[in-house]
Amino acid sequence: MLLFTSTLLACSLLLKAQPNYKVVLDLTSGDSISQQTAIRWVSEITKAEPTAQVEVVMFGKGLPLAIKDKSAVADAVTNLATNKNVAFKVCSVAMANQKVDKSQLLPGVQTVPDGIYEIVSKQHEGWGYIKVAH
Amino acid sequence: MLLFTSTLLACSLLLKAQPNYKVVLDLTSGDSISQQTAIRWVSEITKAEPTAQVEVVMFGKGLPLAIKDKSAVADAVTNLATNKNVAFKVCSVAMANQKVDKSQLLPGVQTVPDGIYEIVSKQHEGWGYIKVAH
């Protein structure tokens, strides 16, 4: 009985520490409205819930958000990337296809071997998924 | 052995009672084709499977579907919202950003504090997710 109570208590503490606001944003559009939308969502989420974890994965046509001379939201990306609960990850396959070098990425932007697998893995780990589109 | 059989039986009854047709539709587009698409899907799902649960979450540019003088599908929204297995939920953050008041929403339309969190929570509870786009 004591064991059962302790287990319940441990679980409820665990739940309290994990409000489950983890979301991966899928960006495959390069237009500036989509870029601004993605950044507004990241800003609003982290402001409303500072412990929320947000990851923006770019592949397909979505790379410009993270590229120095192409991003419509360069300053915001650089600032948000310093937040340990925010990550910007670019697909290396798409970078190779589009001849984008790591040196062209904004400070703090990361790369992943495969953007789709990154998203699938996050979903498998229980993260929510939102496609950025309008 | 008897216990094992009973457990199996209970599981299969449970599965029968939970066909798991629960889906959240993510609408962030305001064009009338997207509105009509969302409504057609809600209608078709509930007609094919009356116990299915469908929720349309609107944020970003997706609010017009639920706004009295802007919706291209006002009557359909009002009718479908009377179905207890259907919900239309608008993000309060987007409403504030876009100066939309609750009084402007169609009858039966609900609000949620954060549309993205609403979707993430539903996914976490096992609901399927479909982005409305074309």
Added chain:
Amino acid sequence: MLLFTSTLLACSLLLKAQPNYKVVLDLTSGDSISQQTAIRWVSEITKAEPTAQVEVVMFGKGLPLAIKDKSAVADAVTNLATNKNVAFKVCSVAMANQKVDKSQLLPGVQTVPDGIYEIVSKQHEGWGYIKVAH
């Protein structure tokens, strides 16, 4: 201790055999760029990870990819459909709405009673989900 080690070993073998690269692509757009994007992703995924399972579900306006005289990627669909880890599935409700007959579908393309339920079921089984959009 031996039991513990065996269990660990079994788990790691299981993990190796299930890299969990299962993804359903949701296509509701008929434009040729979306078609080419979907096909490029399927090709890249299966090339990078031959055991990955990929399913493209077409409904709404997404049917042209799979229709003989309308597909911009007919040869690629026919070739990829021979891969036992790849499936192209068209929603029968959308086919009826749009007066598309099974005989018009490319070789190897399958039909499902309800495209949205197909996607929701796959998500429920733990597959990842990616919306094709740009």
